[in-house]
Amino acid sequence: MNVPVDDNDLETSLRNAFVREREPSFEDWRAKYGDALTQLGRPTMTLTSKWRIQIMKWSVAALTVFVIAGVWMFLRGGSADEVFAQALAQATKANTFSADETMTYTQDGKQERVQQRIMFKQPHLERQEILKDGQITEITITDYGKRRRLSLQPAEKEAWSSDWNNVYEIDPETGNVRLEKLNTSFREELLSLQARAVQDLGEVELSGRKVRLTQSSNEKRVVKVWTDPQTRRPIQVSISRPNQETIISSIKIDEELPDDLFHLDPPQDYKISSDGMRTPRIGQLFAKMKYLLLKCYDYEAQHPKTFPPRLTDLYLKPDVLQNLLTLPGGGRLEYIRPEINGEMSKKVVLHEAYEKWPADGIVAGFGDGHVQRIQKEEDFKQLINGR
Amino acid sequence: VKVVHAELSDDILVKAACRGDVDSFAELYQRHLAMALGIAYCQLSDRALAEDAAQESFAEACRNLQKLRDGRKFPHWLAAICRRIAGRMKKARRHHGPLVEQEQVARANDDESYEVIRAAVERLPQVSKEVIVLRYFSESTHEQIAHALNITPAAVHGRLTRAKEQLKHDLTRQGLGVNTP
Numbered sequence: 001m002n003v004p005v006d007d008n009d010l011e012t013s014l015r016n017a018f019v020r021e022r023e024p025s026f027e028d029w030r031a032k033y034g035d036a037l038t039q040l041g042r043p044t045m046t047l048t049s050k051w052r053i054q055i056m057k058w059s060v061a062a063l064t065v066f067v068i069a070g071v072w073m074f075l076r077g078g079s080a081d082e083v084f085a086q087a088l089a090q091a092t093k094a095n096t097f098s099a100d101e102t103m104t105y106t107q108d109g110k111q112e113r114v115q116q117r118i119m120f121k122q123p124h125l126e127r128q129e130i131l132k133d134g135q136i137t138e139i140t141i142t143d144y145g146k147r148r149r150l151s152l153q154p155a156e157k158e159a160w161s162s163d164w165n166n167v168y169e170i171d172p173e174t175g176n177v178r179l180e181k182l183n184t185s186f187r188e189e190l191l192s193l194q195a196r197a198v199q200d201l202g203e204v205e206l207s208g209r210k211v212r213l214t215q216s217s218n219e220k221r222v223v224k225v226w227t228d229p230q231t232r233r234p235i236q237v238s239i240s241r242p243n244q245e246t247i248i249s250s251i252k253i254d255e256e257l258p259d260d261l262f263h264l265d266p267p268q269d270y271k272i273s274s275d276g277m278r279t280p281r282i283g284q285l286f287a288k289m290k291y292l293l294l295k296c297y298d299y300e301a302q303h304p305k306t307f308p309p310r311l312t313d314l315y316l317k318p319d320v321l322q323n324l325l326t327l328p329g330g331g332r333l334e335y336i337r338p339e340i341n342g343e344m345s346k347k348v349v350l351h352e353a354y355e356k357w358p359a360d361g362i363v364a365g366f367g368d369g370h371v372q373r374i375q376k377e378e379d380f381k382q383l384i385n386g387r
Numbered sequence: 388v389k390v391v392h393a394e395l396s397d398d399i400l401v402k403a404a405c406r407g408d409v410d411s412f413a414e415l416y417q418r419h420l421a422m423a424l425g426i427a428y429c430q431l432s433d434r435a436l437a438e439d440a441a442q443e444s445f446a447e448a449c450r451n452l453q454k455l456r457d458g459r460k461f462p463h464w465l466a467a468i469c470r471r472i473a474g475r476m477k478k479a480r481r482h483h484g485p486l487v488e489q490e491q492v493a494r495a496n497d498d499e500s501y502e503v504i505r506a507a508v509e510r511l512p513q514v515s516k517e518v519i520v521l522r523y524f525s526e527s528t529h530e531q532i533a534h535a536l537n538i539t540p541a542a543v544h545g546r547l548t549r550a551k552e553q554l555k556h557d558l559t560r561q562g563l564g565v566n567t568p
């Protein structure tokens with residue numbers, strides 16, 4: 001029997017004792033566990049997505065308050081509307097915006113904090129920075145004119161370049177798809193909050209500056225706005241709700257933003273990779289489904305824990321719905337009304353109807369609002385059958 | 388820009404996979420399969436069972452990838468999943484008889500001396516066994532082992548040296564190998 005007699009022998013014996021055999025390939029694994037791949041690209045309730053949902057809910061609530069307040073102010077003479085209209089008219093002449101947003105909230109007894117910096121330069125440029133403990137962890141720059149997006153991860157020196165040619169959004173007036181463009185609604189929302197904050201709390205000091213502090217409140221939240229007395233523009237806004245506070249600070253409207261903040265070339269020492277390009281059909285389907293799912297959430301806001309029985313029950317004009325349901329290249333959408341419980345991210349709510357499974361798969365929308373492409377029919381069937 | 392997955396870090400592959408890029412997950416699978424097999428083998432001492440455990444670990448990792456906040460920790464995270472799954476399999480199959488025997492049957496034509504070595508590795512403390520198996524069964528580098536075990540490459544070197552000393556001592560005690568008259 002050959003056994004090791006010295007260190008070299010031991011090394012050799014160990015190598016030979018564990019001779020590597022054929023290992024299962026990825027295709028072997030896929031044949032057995034391919035269903036797991038359907039989870040890729042599907043957002044879970046991470047801190048960031050929780051935060052986005054919070055922002056979405058907050059936006060819906062803000063819009064509702066805004067509409068109600070607008071009607072009320074209109075009946076009273078419309079003074080806040082006039083203020084807002086003036087501020088908006090002034091701001092839309094501006095072409096730059098930047099602000100820092102910090103949201104602190106308590107969930108399951110634990111305090112969480114998310115920070116982002118938003119900048120844009122009209123008509124096409126946008127930059128978003130995600131921060132953690134004051135350090136930038138991710139930068140996203142989008143040029144809607146050149147139809148490209150660049151994501152940077154400074155800590156890893158890695159860059160991700162994405163083709164934005166086939167990224168669409170829905171025109172709410174018509175229900176038609178259009179190429180996604182720069183969204184300035186964050187600025188408009190801040191200005192509307194400023195216009196509504198009519199309770200004057202007097203002159204206060206903010207970062208060494210004398211500013212005017214105003215407030216508006218209802219049973220759900222308190223909004224405070226710090227306004228520069230010279231420019232009359234907001235420089236800080238806070239929104240306090242039970243268990244949640246959002247502070248939008250360092251607000252700068254129409255101040256110089258250097259072009260190099262929006263460059264799409266990653267620094268030279270970054271490793272760069274890229275996303276595959278979406279086809280126009282896939283891009284349009286994504287936009288339509290996301291919009292319809294958002295409208296399902298609007299419905300659910302009015303009918304707690306209930307999605308609409310049919311898509312025709314959504315709060316959409318018939319012609320808008322008709323356009324939304326007209327799919328590129330023909331075809332139709334199927335709606336499966338879900339029960340609002342369990343893992344909504346696994347419940348197919350909308351999907352392309354098919355007779356024969358298309359070679360490039362189908363697009364499906366899920367109960368948590370995300371949309372994804374499903375390549376294999378068996379994966380789709382598993383999702384449907386597992387409901 | 389053409390993506391060369393093999394050149395990308397675990398972190399960026401995890402992020403891409405989270406966006407739905409199957410090729411990135413395939414690269415993670417190819418890159419870390421041997422390590423996962425090694426981790427599972429440490430618990431199960433059976434190659435076929437280790438393959439099952441490793442594959443199931445990748446399935447669980449795939450389903451929960453979005454929960455991994457730091458993609459750089461993918462190997463360590465995967466190793467933890469694999470340890471848990473292999474442990475569960477070991478417990479579930481304990482009543483089917485000793486696993487080492489199954490391995491011995493599967494390797495009936497193997498050189499007898501290698502069986503002695505494998506048996507000696509089996510007797511090592513878990514910490515030592517893990518580095519030996521990852522080094523010689525998985526053929527992982529010191530750096531890869533360090534990532535999987537969340538320790539430094541220097542610590543890997545130290546553990547390997549000690550593990551080999553323990554092996555030599557074990558073999559000698561049985562009247563085999565080093566310093567055997």
